[in-house]
Amino acid sequence: MDHHLRQISRRKFLATTGASAAASIFLKGCLGAPPEDTPGGTAASSPTANPGTGVKAGQEPEVQTAKLGYIPIVEAAPLIIAKEKGFFAKYGMPEVQVDKQANWGAARDNVKIGSQGGGIDGGQWQMPMPYLITEGLITDGKAIPMYVLAQLNTQGNGIAIAGKHQGKGLGLKLDGKKAYFDQIMAGGTRFKAAYTFPKANQEFWIRYWLAAGGIDPEQQVELLTIPASQTVADMKRGAMDAFSTGDPWPYRIVADKIGFISALTAEIWKAHPEEYFAVRKDWVDKHPKATKALLKAVMEAQQWCDNFDNRTELAKILSQRQYFGVPETVLMEPLMGKYDLGEGRKIDDKSMAVMYWKDSKGSVSYPYKSHDLWFITESVRWKFLPKEYLSKAKALIDSVNREDLWKAAAQDLGIAAADIPTSTSRGVEEFFDGVKFDPEKPEAYLNSLKIKRV
Incomplete structure (x- = not known):
């Protein structure tokens, strides 16, 4: 049938x-x-x-x-x-x-x-x-x-850069690149970086990447909101210098020879939520x-x-017009952890691909409360939320995060006990720049950050 x-x-x-x-x-x-x-x-x-x-x-x-x-x-x-x-x-x-x-x-x-x-x-x-x-x-x-x-x-996200910036060293680490961003400002404009919705995941990734390299995302960069499906066309016509979004859109920048990928979010924070x-x-x-x-x-x-054996079929399903409306080939390689990042850099590593059930740190599906706390803490970092949210975060997370319902469904589904987390915290998280987030000490994380608004 x-x-x-x-x-x-x-x-x-x-x-x-x-x-x-x-x-x-x-x-x-x-x-x-x-x-x-x-x-x-x-x-x-x-x-x-x-x-x-x-x-x-x-x-x-x-x-x-x-x-x-x-x-x-x-x-x-x-x-x-x-x-x-x-x-x-x-x-x-x-x-x-x-x-x-x-x-x-x-x-x-x-x-x-x-x-x-x-x-x-x-x-x-x-x-x-x-x-x-x-x-x-x-x-x-x-x-x-x-x-x-x-x-x-x-995982499954990346930060793509317009082709005109090739050869300028805009890779995973931006240390020493502040002068380049200042040079763009001296020309009467600012480096334009886009994401798909303000004050959420994809803005956080690009802000973290910039700030880790000493680039102030509010002073030296113009931040824009662009729908995911519009990112390729907008970069092609020069409306932005960078964007942060999910696959397959960063991959298309390289495939269409519009630009390159400076960083996968899996490189910024391995197994990130x-x-x-x-x-x-x-x-x-x-x-x-x-x-x-x-x-x-x-x-x-x-x-x-x-199951990587299913990913050929997954690409075929997602590529259909009523879903993504893109060629299967654009989806297939990222789903298998194969990335041509441009500028001669390639990755062929399934552990860097998008994961849906298990990753290198354990459960993917289980909603760790410690991850919710990081997003709230990062929101405070940039003054998206007032600092009082740190003191009310636990009660708020307990009211919104229903990991108990996840566990009940997992048990009913017959998921092995070893695959059902026993703690609502995944523990200390470490980013590519060496910064650590201890969910027991969110203020210590904020204090360790050099560029912030709080």
């Missing part, structure tokens, strides 16, 4: 038969293995409400649908794969919608109004967007409480069983994505 017909048939069949036994047979035949074959899982010991699916008796979701948003970068893969490979349907939610968002601002506005208003219930987010939305800081003062349910991936799965609190509180079903589907999708 080809993909197109399978999608049409599934919707038509489920719409007319509901949760009948015939639907169970259909799901078993078209959507894959029964629960005992779940990656990382064990044979189910309790009866299922729908044999051939992963729905246990008494665990049927309150609803069969949810509306989740995504941006066309590799971070979105688990949501797309959960839909495409039938994992949402497997856990009793065949009508989940995975909707492309025009940009991060649109995603924010759509979660503000919720699915009842024609928007979304949640989806893919840069950090700390779920916290900023919860606090009403980017939703015109209207607080929309969110829950962080899982981390979608680590990237983007997250978060949903409105009111939706989760109203639909606890459906929330667990969503989590199990996303987690199984993450395991599927993390």
Whole structure:
């Protein structure tokens, strides 16, 4: 059964038969293995409400649908794969919608109004967007409480530089390059660096990279917000000197001979937290069983994505017009950890690729509270948040980060105990410049930084 017909048939069949036994047979035949074959899982010991699916008796979701948003970068893969490979349907939610968002601002506005208003219930987010939305800081003062349910991936981002700067030594380390940025300023302009949404992941990466090299990102650089899908065209026409975003866009800069990649974020911070799965609190509180079903589907999708044997198929799925709309070849090499960075520098190392389930430091999917604290601390560093947020961070993180729901879903999914973290902290983190972040001492981290606003 080809993909197109399978999608049409599934919707038509489920719409007319509901949760009948015939639907169970259909799901078993078209959507894959029964629960005992779940990656990382064990044979189910309790009866299922729908044999051939992963729905246990008494665990049927309150609803069969949810509306989740995504941006066309590799971070979105688990949501797309959960839909495409039938994992949402497997856990009793065949009508989940995975909707492309025009940009991060649109995603924010759509979660503000919720699915009842024609928007979304949640989806893919840069950090700390779920916290900023919860606090009403980017939703015109209207607080929309969110829950962080899982981390979608680590790595998979890069900082690309326009070709006119080739040969100027703008690599991972910018030590001694302050004079070059000053020279640009002396010419009556500033080095223009772009990212896809202000005060979030991709701005943090470019700010950290610049500041680590002694470049003040506010004094010597002009910072811009550009949608991910627009970055290549804008750099081609000279509207920016650099941008920070997720694959496949940095790779396209080199492939299209527009520029080069100065640094992968995996070089800046190995196994760094990237983007997250978060949903409105009111939706989760109203639909606890459906929330667990969503989590199990996303987690199984993450395991599927993390298998490098699946990445050829992953590139094929993501490249489709309704998702990323780019050639498979542009996606394939970064997914395999192969990067032509330009200027004669190449990387061929799977450990540098985007990871979805496990990385060099352990669990990817589990949402460590210590990582949320780093994003809040970094927000204080640049005065995106007032310093008082350091003292209220623990209570805020406890209210937003629902790692307990992740653990419950993991246990229900049959994930090995060794793959379920026992601490909400991943411990001390170290960056490429030798700076360390101890989540027990966030103020010591701030004090160690030479360039900051706090």
